[in-house]
Amino acid sequence: MAQYTRVSGSVGLITLQSPPVNALSAAVRQGIVDSMQRALSEPEVKSVVICGQNGIFSGGADIKEFGGQMSGPPLIPMIHAIEAASKPVVAAIEGIALGGGLELALGCHYRIAHSKARVGLPEVTLGLLPGAGGSQRLPRLIGVPAALDLITTGRYVTAAEALKFGLVDQITDHNTVNVAVKFAQRVAGQPLDARRISTYPCLCPPDVDVLFEEVMQRVRRTARGAIAPIACVQAVRAAATLPYNQGMERERELMATLFTSGQTRALQYFFFAQRAVGRWSMPSGARWDTSKPRPVHKAAVIGLGTMGRGITVALAQAGFSVVAVETQEKQLMEAKQAISGMLERGAKRRGVAPALDKINYGCNIQSVADVDLVIEAVFEDMALKKKVFQQLSAVCKPGTFLCSNTSGLDIDQLACQTRNPELVVGMHFFAPAHVMKLLEVVYGPKSSPLAVATAMQLGKKIGKVSVAVGNCRGFVGNRMLKPYLEQALFLLEEGATPEFVDQVLEEFGFAMGVFRMSDLSGLDVGWKVRMADGLAVPNPTTGQATRLRQGRRYSPLGDLLCEQGRFGQKTGRGWYQYNKPGSQVAKPDPWLHSFLDEYRARHTLVARRIDHQEVLERCLYSMINEGFRILEDGIAAGPEDIDVIYVFGYSWPRHRGGPMFYATTVGLNKVLERLEHYHQAHPDVPSLQPCDLLRKLVGSGSPPIQKWREVIKKVRSQL
Numbered sequence: 192m193a194q195y196t197r198v199s200g201s202v203g204l205i206t207l208q209s210p211p212v213n214a215l216s217a218a219v220r221q222g223i224v225d226s227m228q229r230a231l232s233e234p235e236v237k238s239v240v241i242c243g244q245n246g247i248f249s250g251g252a253d254i255k256e257f258g259g260q261m262s263g264p265p266l267i268p269m270i271h272a273i274e275a276a277s278k279p280v281v282a283a284i285e286g287i288a289l290g291g292g293l294e295l296a297l298g299c300h301y302r303i304a305h306s307k308a309r310v311g312l313p314e315v316t317l318g319l320l321p322g323a324g325g326s327q328r329l330p331r332l333i334g335v336p337a338a339l340d341l342i343t344t345g346r347y348v349t350a351a352e353a354l355k356f357g358l359v360d361q362i363t364d365h366n367t368v369n370v371a372v373k374f375a376q377r378v379a380g381q382p383l384d385a386r387r388i389s390t391y392p393c394l395c396p397p398d399v400d401v402l403f404e405e406v407m408q409r410v411r412r413t414a415r416g417a418i419a420p421i422a423c424v425q426a427v428r429a430a431a432t433l434p435y436n437q438g439m440e441r442e443r444e445l446m447a448t449l450f451t452s453g454q455t456r457a458l459q460y461f462f463f464a465q466r467a468v469g470r471w472s473m474p475s476g477a478r479w480d481t482s483k484p485r486p487v488h489k490a491a492v493i494g495l496g497t498m499g500r501g502i503t504v505a506l507a508q509a510g511f512s513v514v515a516v517e518t519q520e521k522q523l524m525e526a527k528q529a530i531s532g533m534l535e536r537g538a539k540r541r542g543v544a545p546a547l548d549k550i551n552y553g554c555n556i557q558s559v560a561d562v563d564l565v566i567e568a569v570f571e572d573m574a575l576k577k578k579v580f581q582q583l584s585a586v587c588k589p590g591t592f593l594c595s596n597t598s599g600l601d602i603d604q605l606a607c608q609t610r611n612p613e614l615v616v617g618m619h620f621f622a623p624a625h626v627m628k629l630l631e632v633v634y635g636p637k638s639s640p641l642a643v644a645t646a647m648q649l650g651k652k653i654g655k656v657s658v659a660v661g662n663c664r665g666f667v668g669n670r671m672l673k674p675y676l677e678q679a680l681f682l683l684e685e686g687a688t689p690e691f692v693d694q695v696l697e698e699f700g701f702a703m704g705v706f707r708m709s710d711l712s713g714l715d716v717g718w719k720v721r722m723a724d725g726l727a728v729p730n731p732t733t734g735q736a737t738r739l740r741q742g743r744r745y746s747p748l749g750d751l752l753c754e755q756g757r758f759g760q761k762t763g764r765g766w767y768q769y770n771k772p773g774s775q776v777a778k779p780d781p782w783l784h785s786f787l788d789e790y791r792a793r794h795t796l797v798a799r800r801i802d803h804q805e806v807l808e809r810c811l812y813s814m815i816n817e818g819f820r821i822l823e824d825g826i827a828a829g830p831e832d833i834d835v836i837y838v839f840g841y842s843w844p845r846h847r848g849g850p851m852f853y854a855t856t857v858g859l860n861k862v863l864e865r866l867e868h869y870h871q872a873h874p875d876v877p878s879l880q881p882c883d884l885l886r887k888l889v890g891s892g893s894p895p896i897q898k899w900r901e902v903i904k905k906v907r908s909q910l
């Protein structure tokens with residue numbers, strides 16, 4: 192709702208009241224319409240101020256309303272009525288003015304912002320465009336280039352930047368509402384014609400067509416199949432080329448197309464999924480709201496390879512004191528140089544001082560004795576990690592949390608090496624750790640809620656999206672990656688090429704196909720794991736046994752490449768060839784094609800034509816099937832956890848909502864039916880066998896994803 196009061200005798204003050212972010216719900220819109228009518232009809236009132244309660248202007252349209260039947264006064268006529276008002280209306284922007292919130296402010300005649308406020312039009316991130324006149328008013332106010340930037344990226348700008356653009360009229364460090372009220376008194380009675388943005392001509396640079404062409408090309412390249420950024424460019428183009436009313440009509444048409452697309456549904460789901468993962472729970476019943484974290488002031492990182500360096504940077508940049516440990520002096524010095532460079536570059540980008548003094552470097556593990564939390568990031572070797580955990584347990588002060596950055600090893604085995612296994616959790620970062628948003632916080636059977644809460648809070652403080660998951664091989668992300676990679680290899684054996692498989696996956700929206708991604712991460716990483724598991728063996732016997740290991744189909748293709756020293760980008764050869772080691776430009780490799788031909792001939796495999804559908808279904812459905820198993824096992828508490836992990840950690844296209852949401856858009860019965868089909872064709876591939884939970888969900892009528900937790904609970908209680 193909105194509260195109407197009269198202040199300073201002649202100013203009507205409308206306060207939006209819809210906690211926590213004053214979203215423009217039906218009740219708020221009704222409140223604004225009623226309050227405006229009152230302010231305009233009261234003769235004593237000479238001007239109006241609109242603000243939001245609790246220091247927040249507005250987070251925009253109420254996203255929860257998008258799924259249902261719209262009720263209450265619509266936003267567009269409401270904003271038009273404010274703009275057309277005969278008395279000046281001033282927006283007092285505190286905290287945030289986002290989306291519809293900023294569009295409302297653009298309908299006002301003046302905008303006063305607090306210096307700490309941030310404004311933006313993030314609709315594109317929800318698969319929409321600023322469809323309450325924002326796409327038409329913003330370019331008229333700040334010019335086409337700046338408007339295109341804000342609208343196509345959805346980025347927020349500070350009050351200072353907004354002032355520079357001319358998006359706000361004034362910024363203040365004082366009480367914004369008081370300043371706005373005084374301002375409103377000053378401008379009362381002044382003519383308003385020059386303050387109505389919809390009447391402005393659209394400021395276009397001379398080469399506007401070239402600009403639109405360039406922006407459209409960039410947007411198409413980076414959108415990975417998302418349609419909203421393209422519609423945003425089209426809407427701004429309408430502002431630049433059409434009169435306001437026709438531009439509004441075009442905005443409406445584009446918005447209608449976006450609204451009915453599946454993409455906005457997926458992105459809205461994902462918006463709430465990101466927030467749902469913060470409300471974590473453990474199978475023991477421990478939860479986010481009943482488990483208090485312990486403050487961490489000083490942390491340590493053990494092992495300063497690629498991951499350790501990134502983690503150190505992430506911690507230091509967030510203001511934590513860090514002890515960074517590497518056992519060999521030479522490696523320590525190399526790491527120090529690299530970390531300092533990363534901090535300096537990051538600080539330059541953000542216009543702040545580099546946090547170099549936050550880090551103390553050392554070669555001795557004793558130097559971590561007084562820290563509150565340690566993140567171990569040594570090589571992915573269980574024996575080595577166990578030794579480190581034994582040392583840490585002996586050296587650290589009582590109560591220190593001991594965390595491992597393992598990407599899939601058993602947390603419980605590490606916990607068993609320590610005196611306080613309840614203080615041990617996994618903190619699985621993704622490379623580069625100071626850039627990638629995802630953090631899997633892995634609890635073992637002995638991990639305490641205190642340790643999980645502390646790791647989750649630390650993750651939040653260093654800017655990560657943290658997801659709490661159970662302990663199993665590969666946790667959530669890498670466990671689901673296994674069947675996906677496996678299918679890709681089988682497809683090569685059966686006749687596909689790496690380029691074709693990658694092309695299909697990239698067209699689907701992945702930033703990189705599976706083979707380009709493997710080349711980037713390094714083929715040797717998985718090879719070492721498979722050797723440790725007894726799967727990759729040198730010189731295996733030929734014939735059927737080569738492709739059947741531990742009772743299931745196995746493709747040794749990756750091992751064979753590694754035996755040739757083809758580790759991917761770092762060696763200049765992998766599934767692709769590169770100009771030189773370290774180069775990122777992948778080119779098809781004729782050697783690899785002959786190698787695949789010879790391999791098939793040696794194993795009497797006849798290459799067949801494989802189409803797009805089969806690549807997508809086998810790679811994605813096997814991964815989704817593993818996702819259902821993860822839910823069934825209680826490793827992830829809900830589908831949102833899996834989807835957030837995949838979007839932030841594995842470049843799953845956000846506009847498809849994540850793998851589990853994608854399954855709902857395909858139809859669970861179709862996923863089940865196709866898995867059954869492929870499992871029949873490949874009975875020696877267990878990952879294609881549909882899991883029980885998927886069958887149960889289909890059996891219970893494929894409920895919406897928000898209801899899955901109930902079915903999961905029932906399935907798990909029957910175990």
Ligand SMILES: CCC/C=C/C(=O)SCCNC(=O)CCNC(=O)[C@H](O)C(C)(C)COP(=O)([O-])OP(=O)([O-])OC[C@H]1O[C@@H](n2cnc3c(N)ncnc32)[C@H](O)[C@@H]1OP(=O)([O-])[O-]
Nearest residue numbers: 212214250251252253254255289290291313321322323466
């Ligand atoms: C008509 C077409 C034109 C207009 C289109 C639009 O405006 S589209 C919209 C354009 N606007 C946007 O895209 C802005 C989206 N919002 C944000 O980016 C952030 O929420 C924030 C920066 C406003 C606050 O960040 P923060 O870290 O301080 O807090 P937090 O993120 O944890 O959220 C707190 C709670 O508020 C909830 N909630 C938030 N916003 C909305 C909403 N609009 N609606 C409903 N609910 C919303 C959120 O779910 C959470 O609920 P929970 O889990 O507690 O039950």
